[in-house]
Amino acid sequence: MVITLFRLSIPPEQEQFLEEKFINRSRLVDQVKGFISFKLLKKTQNENGLEYILMTEWETEEDYKNWLNSQDHARIHKKEGAPFSGNKTELFQVVCQ
Numbered sequence: 001m002v003i004t005l006f007r008l009s010i011p012p013e014q015e016q017f018l019e020e021k022f023i024n025r026s027r028l029v030d031q032v033k034g035f036i037s038f039k040l041l042k043k044t045q046n047e048n049g050l051e052y053i054l055m056t057e058w059e060t061e062e063d064y065k066n067w068l069n070s071q072d073h074a075r076i077h078k079k080e081g082a083p084f085s086g087n088k089t090e091l092f093q094v095v096c097q
């Protein structure tokens with residue numbers, strides 16, 4: 001199993017806008033091979049703006065990469081544009097749980 005983490009920072013006035021987008025997400029990914037879960041995490045203590053982590057879980061790294069290169073992924077993120085700043089996605093292998 002692998003986990004992807006992607007940090008996102010937004011100004012406080014975009015909080016509701018961002019959260020509603022993800023709450024109302026298309027859920028196309030839910031049917032994708034190897035997909036396990038999606039979580040939007042909000043940091044509880046914030047100093048400058050608001051910090052979130054987008055977390056996804058996949059059976060294998062290959063499943064994640066296939067989705068990344070898929071039309072669904074491109075369509076969703078093109079439609080939304082990228083009004084929020086973020087860093088690179090980090091990939092972790094689950095050792096035990």
Ligand code: HEM
Pocket residue numbers: 004006008021022024025026027028029030038054056076077080081082083084085086089
């Ligand atoms: C600045 C960067 C990003 C922005 C602004 C962004 C924005 C969004 C928005 C607004 C949605 C909901 C739209 C929808 O599902 O119709 C979404 C869905 C999603 N995003 Fe991103 N995203 C970003 C980066 C990433 C990255 C790096 C990943 C990789 C792990 C990712 C994974 C997902 C997943 C799994 C969904 C759910 C798709 C679904 O429900 O079918 N996003 N993104």
